[in-house]
Amino acid sequence: MSEREYGLVGRQMLTSESGLSFLQGIVAGRHPHPPICRTMNFHFVQVSDGRAALEAMPDFAYYNPIGSVHGGFAATLLDTALGAAVFSTLAQGETWTTLELKLNFVRPLTQETGTVRAEGRLIHRGRTIATSEGDLKGPDGKLYAHATTTCMIFPAEQR
16 A cells, blocks of 8 residues: 555454564554554554554654654654554464653654654563553654553453
């Protein structure tokens, strides 16, 4: 597909394949990007087992009163990348949710920063708990923020 599509799939479709397959379907255009991607101007670019990357363009629309991009922008990107790293390890019929997100800001983002890349990497995958880490870097490789997360894994509710 040439233009990204945004939307949600039904629960049955979401749980009918592994997390990795589903996320690779977003990258390949088989599944739509979630609506938050349109709202925050980011998209998935790469997914593999225990890893996920997305790219975004900081925009003036995300500025806070002190003249830089609001920290929620970086937090959303990292929450998504770290969560997707965990999601990529799920078997068919499993789901997950974030329990905790720890974020450190290193330098401010501005609209002049250029395209940023958030990458998430799995640290540990247990039966019910997973952790991942990641970073947000600019086009020159400069670090803007880094984070860790803890996620809970459980069977998807069947309806």
